[in-house]
Amino acid sequence: MTSPDELSAEATEHLLLGEAIARLSREIQDVRRDLDDRVEYNARQVRSARRAVERMRLDRQLRRIPNAIRQTIKRTIGKRAPDGTVGEARATPVIPYVSSSKSTLLTVAHNYPVDESAYGGQPVARRLKYYRDAGHYVAVFVPSRDGTSRKVTAADGTDVVISGLDSLNEYGRSLGATQLLVHSPTPEVWSHAKHLAELMPTHVWMHGFESRSWRELGFDFTAAQMREQSPRLDALDTEKAKVLSTIMADPRINTIFVSAFMQSISEDFAGTTAATPHIIHNVIDLKAFPYRRRTTADRMKISVIRSFDKRNYGTDLATLA
Known part of the structure; x- marks a missing residue:
């Protein structure tokens, strides 16, 4: 013992x-x-x-030289995307193009609220109202997730085409678009949209997920998902940075950031300083969210309104709080 x-x-x-x-x-x-x-x-x-x-780099500086001759040639004979980049297998060759006599804005976005109950794309939709009020005709192209194609009229009256990216070039030309607006240019989206960008003034919005490393958004993933998906997502980061660098270095493209913070994050990720940067914040609907003076007690009154079916933006932590 x-x-x-x-x-x-x-x-x-x-x-x-x-x-x-x-x-x-x-x-x-x-x-x-x-x-x-x-x-x-x-x-x-x-x-x-x-x-x-x-x-x-000299080649970057040379891009600032007027390129009217090159543009004319591309409009006339077209240009096929170079091989070897993301999404090129389905990229559509450029065909002869004639712009509309009316200002026609083709907006490419990953989501658009086609009806009152739809979730996603509201920041884009709120912008379009002001374009229409200014006299522009606005059409929206949303990449189809299931390969189907359909054309609908959204609740706000916007014509929306939901189709595969391989039909983007054809739709842009049939529409006679005079300006191209691309929101969140992922590698696959840009591999198709860049052909239209050669033909018309182009404006590209950097919202967030497409212009930073997925590792900075690690709260969107569980530990198991990170272990399983990290090789694929790291490879995608490389492609994303390459695409962003190409877009931001081109002085013909207006690169629009939703905040100064987003510009800093995007430029660091791409390793490139934007040649033609603009900061335009997301629109706030003052009818839905009118300003009123807050009191000290209001600090503890917080309402979270969003979808909670994913971990995005730490929604799991918000529910615990």
Whole structure:
């Protein structure tokens, strides 16, 4: 039978061992944090150097030279997308194009609220009202997720075509679009939209997910999803950065950010400073959200109105709060 003295000695030994392990664990965590800080600092330095090099590249500077001759040739004989980039297998060759006599804005967006109950695309829809009020005709193209094609009239009166991306070029030409508006240019969307961008003034909006690394939005994923999907998402990040760099470096394209923060994030991710940047915040419907002066007590009155069927924007944390 073990004596009280022996138990005390054994307990003391376990206590000291536990303290040593805890101290070692803290030291390891400190080393990890230090390494993470160093890696992040070096990454920022590399991104800064890449932007400086991009600005000095002669081919980037030459893009600022008027290119009326090249544009005329492309309008006449067309141009097929180069091989080897994302989505090119389904890219449509450029065909002869004649613009409409009326200002016609073709908007490419991932979502659009085609009826009152639809969720998604509201920030885009709120912008279009002002374009129509200014005398423009506005049409919307939404990439189809299931491969089907249909044309509908949204609740706000906008003509919306929902179809595969391989029909985007044909639709833009049949519409006689005079300006192209692209929201969230993912690699696949841009592989088709860029042909139209060669023919008309183009404006591209950077909203968020398409212009930053997925790892910065890690709260959208569970630990299991991150382990399973990280190789594919890392590869997609490389393609996204390449596309954004091409768009932002082109002075013919107006690159529009929804905030100064988004511009900073996008330029860091792409390693390129936007040649023609603009900051236009999302529209706030003052009829739905009229201003009123808040009191100190109002700080604790918070209403969260959004879909909670995904983890986006930390909705799981919002429900716990």
